[in-house]
Amino acid sequence: MDKPLYHRIYSVIRLIPPGRVSTYKQVALMEGNCTARQVGYALAALGKDPSVPWQRVINSTGTISARKQGDGAQRQRELLRQEGVVFNRNGRTDLERFGWVSPPIDWAR
DNA sequence: CGGCTGACTCTGG
């Protein structure tokens, strides 16, 4: 398996089930060989690809990270709300309740 | 082969 890093990151994100969220940090740990910052970079480079549920990735404090450009953050919150993810009035979600941790990934497959 | 460009997390105050 020697796909580019960003593609492996996208693969991990595709595993997050609807109605649950994961963090940049968690995705990085699942991928196994990158950092949270890079997950953010990968998503920024994603553009609009419907095969990746980018909205299910939020930051470690349970809030939606601001983009430099565009209205992505707004739409992200809307999409998650539609999936049933609840945000309190500070725009924060309870990771204990909605956070998701992947079972071990078998990259050798 | 540089230079530029970002969706982060941690730590200390």
Next chain:
DNA sequence: TCCAGAGCCAGCC
């Protein structure tokens, strides 16, 4: 709790 500063790196010109 909130905020600023530091560390950080793959892709695409």
